[in-house]
Amino acid sequence: IELPIYWNYQVIQQAKAFFLWKKIIIMADFSVHWVFAFGVLGNIVSFFVFLSPLPTFYKIYKKKSTEGYQSIPYVVALFSAMLWIYYAFLKTNTTLLITINTFGCFVEIIYVGFYLFYASKEARVQTIKLLLLLVVGGFGAIVLVSQFLFEGAVRVQVVGWICLVCSLCVFVAPLCIVKQVIKTKSVEYMPFLLSVFLTLSAVMWFFYGLLLKDFNIAIPNVLGFIFGIFQMVLYVMYYNKKEEEFVKEQNLPELKNHVIILHNDQNFPELSEEQIIEIVKLGSLISCTQKFDLALCLHENIDEDRKRLRKTLEI
Structure with a gap:
């Protein structure tokens, strides 16, 4: 249908x-x-x-x-x-x-x-x-x-x-x-x-x-x-x-008014990288408000150099 x-x-x-x-x-x-x-x-x-x-x-x-x-x-x-x-x-x-x-x-x-x-x-x-x-x-x-x-x-x-x-x-x-x-x-x-x-x-x-x-x-x-x-x-x-x-x-402060005297009574030895780092570390401890007469006597024996630096910084 x-x-x-x-x-x-x-x-x-x-x-x-x-x-x-x-x-x-x-x-x-x-x-x-x-x-x-x-x-x-x-x-x-x-x-x-x-x-x-x-x-x-x-x-x-x-x-x-x-x-x-x-x-x-x-x-x-x-x-x-x-x-x-x-x-x-x-x-x-x-x-x-x-x-x-x-x-x-x-x-x-x-x-x-x-x-x-x-x-x-x-x-x-x-x-x-x-x-x-x-x-x-x-x-x-x-x-x-x-x-x-x-x-x-x-x-x-x-x-x-x-x-x-x-x-x-x-x-x-x-x-x-x-x-x-x-x-x-x-x-x-x-x-x-x-x-x-x-x-x-x-x-x-x-x-x-x-x-x-x-x-x-x-x-x-x-x-x-x-x-x-x-x-x-x-x-x-x-x-x-x-x-x-x-x-x-955090950077180390700049050292101002510092007098660094290097004795030239003997030949200045060539510094190793370790010596330079040690000197920078010790130098950063110096107060920026004081003046120092720092005598660096560098010898072949680095242990003696460190002792002398520490004695100088304690003054």
């Missing part, structure tokens, strides 16, 4: 629609798995990002002072973590954002408290002002305004924009430390581990936001990746300079 032509056409169209929907479902399922994977990786890397300042605070503990360190990155990071938690509660399927930022809030509160404990009076006052401005005033105002002036999807969008701007500020905040590194030519106040983990974290959260189609998450991490690479390059540049300065400091 031959079916009408329009029936064949309908069957073909239904089959195409079926396979198209099946393909979409498979791709969606695949995308969900990748979102979850990058979210978990983002949590793991961000966990180390939040812990990376520990060596810095250990130095503060040993010095009993926060001199040379800034509290701005930690206060801004606390403010950002609080905002992302609020944003995650407004959206759905954002559990991974809530988990890592809750941990971030906890850690940043400890850091700020530790900083306040060892900070000078002036630094302590500045940090408290910053906390009141951002954490209390800023976050409180954002919550109140978004709850009373906006509803539904508009509220989520507005809070997302605020989170985007805040995340950009988090990545820009270390610029004050970068400026200090360039000025002092020292990487003491810019932990390398923090730069590495920030870069990796930016990569993970960028793909998480991209696959989730949430550009409030993806866009700031592009800047985060760029700043992370810049900080690592800066660290390598000035770390090498620090090593060169250290080597220069």
